[in-house]
Structure formats: C-alpha cells, structure tokens
Amino acid sequence: MNPLIEIRHLFFWYGNRLVLEDINLDINQGDFLAILGPNGSGKTTLLKCILGLLKPQKGEIRLFGILVEKFKEKWRLGYVPQRATALVDPVFPLSVEEVVGFGLIPKKRFPRFFTREDRKAIYQALKRVEMEKYLHHRLSNLSGGQQQRVFIARAIVSYPEILILDEPTTGIDAATQERFYDLLAELNQKGLTIVIVTHDIGIVNKHVKQVACLNRRLVYHGTHEEFCSSPRLQQIIGEHHLVIHRH
Numbered sequence: 122m123n124p125l126i127e128i129r130h131l132f133f134w135y136g137n138r139l140v141l142e143d144i145n146l147d148i149n150q151g152d153f154l155a156i157l158g159p160n161g162s163g164k165t166t167l168l169k170c171i172l173g174l175l176k177p178q179k180g181e182i183r184l185f186g187i188l189v190e191k192f193k194e195k196w197r198l199g200y201v202p203q204r205a206t207a208l209v210d211p212v213f214p215l216s217v218e219e220v221v222g223f224g225l226i227p228k229k230r231f232p233r234f235f236t237r238e239d240r241k242a243i244y245q246a247l248k249r250v251e252m253e254k255y256l257h258h259r260l261s262n263l264s265g266g267q268q269q270r271v272f273i274a275r276a277i278v279s280y281p282e283i284l285i286l287d288e289p290t291t292g293i294d295a296a297t298q299e300r301f302y303d304l305l306a307e308l309n310q311k312g313l314t315i316v317i318v319t320h321d322i323g324i325v326n327k328h329v330k331q332v333a334c335l336n337r338r339l340v341y342h343g344t345h346e347e348f349c350s351s352p353r354l355q356q357i358i359g360e361h362h363l364v365i366h367r368h
C-alpha cells in the first residue's frame with residue numbers, strides 16, 4: 122500500500138534561515154502520528170508544506186501519490202490550525218452551522234450557498250463530535266473545548282481521509298483535552314489517518330501509534346512503543362521538554 126503522504130528530501134528556508142532540513146517521512150493509511158518538538162523547530166512549517174500552503178525550496182511531497190503542487194482534491198485533507206479558537210471574534214456573529222459549512226467550500230463548485238445535502242453533511246459532522254444541538258448557536262458563545270469540537274467538525278465535514286491538527290488543545294483544560302483525544306482515537310479507529318502537532322505527548326500517549334520528533338531535522342520517527350523503550354528517549358525528552366505518562 123502506498124503512503125498517503127510521502128515527504129522526500131524536504132528543505133525549507135525563511136529567507137536565509139534553514140527551518141526544515143532534509144526531511145524524509147511516510148504517513149500511511151490508519152496512522153495516528155504525533156509530531157513533537159520544541160518551539161520553533163519547524164512543526165507548523167512542515168504541516169503548511171504538506172497542505173500546500175508553503176512551497177518548499179527543495180525536495181518533494183506527494184499526497185495520495187500526486188505532487189502537492191498538482192494536487193487538486195484539497196477536501197481529502199482536513200486541517201485544524203494552531204490557535205483556531207483564539208481567532209473566534211465575539212463581534213462577528215458566525216453560527217456553528219456556518220463555520221462547519223466553510224469546510225465544504227473546497228468540495229463545492231456551484232452553487233456556493235448551502236444545499237439541503239450540505240446542511241445534512243454539516244449536521245452529521247456536528248453529530249460525530251457530539252455538538253449537533255449547538256447547530257444554531259453563535260460560535261463565540263461556546264466554551265474553548267466546544268469551539269475546538271466545532272473546528273474538528275469543520276475539518277471532517279468533507280469526509281477527508283487525513284486529519285491534520287496543529288496544537289489543537291492549547292488553552293483547554295485537562296478533562297476536556299482527555300475527551301478531545303478520545304474523540305480523535307475514535308475517528309482514527311474508524312479509519313481516519315491523523316497527524317497531530319503537540320507539545321504534550323503525555324495526553325496523547327494513550328492513543329498515538331507513531332511519534333516523530335522534529336528539530337529542524339527529523340531526529341526520530343518510529344512506533345509509539347519503540348519511542349517509549351528507546352535508549353534515546355531520555356535524551357529526546359530532555360531536549361524537547363516533554364512529559365511522558367505511561368497508561
């Protein structure tokens with residue numbers, strides 16, 4: 122089976138500053154990969170390269186076998202950006218339904234307004250994250266954890282095959298985070314491939330299957346079990362200030 126995401130000899134510079142150096146990484150169907158690394162280690166940049174939002178100066182990325190710059194079926198990837206909840210503007214009265222509906226735009230040609238089918242898809246996505254009763258609520262009136270679920274619904278409304286999340290639980294309390302990761306695990310069990318950037322391996326420790334450690338270079342990539350029993354673990358934890366809880 123071909124990898125869903127193939128990264129080969131990827132280099133990325135901001136100006137003359139090298140941020141990603143010779144990254145090689147395969148992400149396969151069914152993976153639940155955590156990307157760990159200290160602040161400024163290139164995690165968000167790597168995700169943006171995968172999503173085609175940034176163009177690397179060297180190397181290539183293939184999505185479903187197709188070069189990212191030629192890849193048209195954007196809806197096959199769902200994305201929850203970093204600090205999505207912080208972008209919620211209390212003055213701008215968007216409803217939960219409208220926010221989730223934005224996730225359908227890449228799939229739509231015409232009409233651009235929501236059809237009955239679209240409304241059904243929006244409802245179903247909200248149901249998957251147990252937020253359907255908030256359909257007509259204002260997003261800005263929801264708690265951070267509830268907003269986070271709405272952003273997941275937006276990312277999965279087009280039934281993507283890969284869900285990419287960039288530090289999705291920043292500013293969310295521990296109990297809500299726990300439920301949030303249970304939800305991701307459930308989606309992963311149903312076949313969704315998940316790539317998550319996080320600082321706290323402890324929280325995702327129960328669920329992730331693979332771990333990648335990034336510090337400009339990919340310093341580690343392996344299964345979660347290997348990661349936990351690796352002799353390099355202590356060193357990596359030290360370097361990355363990570364917290365590991367065993368479950």
Ligand SMILES: Nc1ncnc2c1ncn2[C@@H]1O[C@H](COP(=O)(O)OP(=O)(O)OP(=O)(O)O)[C@@H](O)[C@H]1O
Binds near residue numbers: 165
């Ligand atoms: N638009 C930009 N222009 C110039 N430099 C940038 C830009 N975006 C990020 N950088 C720099 O590139 C490096 C990598 O940034 P990136 O956001 O990918 O790191 P990160 O691992 O996601 O960090 P964090 O954990 O803090 O979110 C950082 O040093 C950052 O300051």
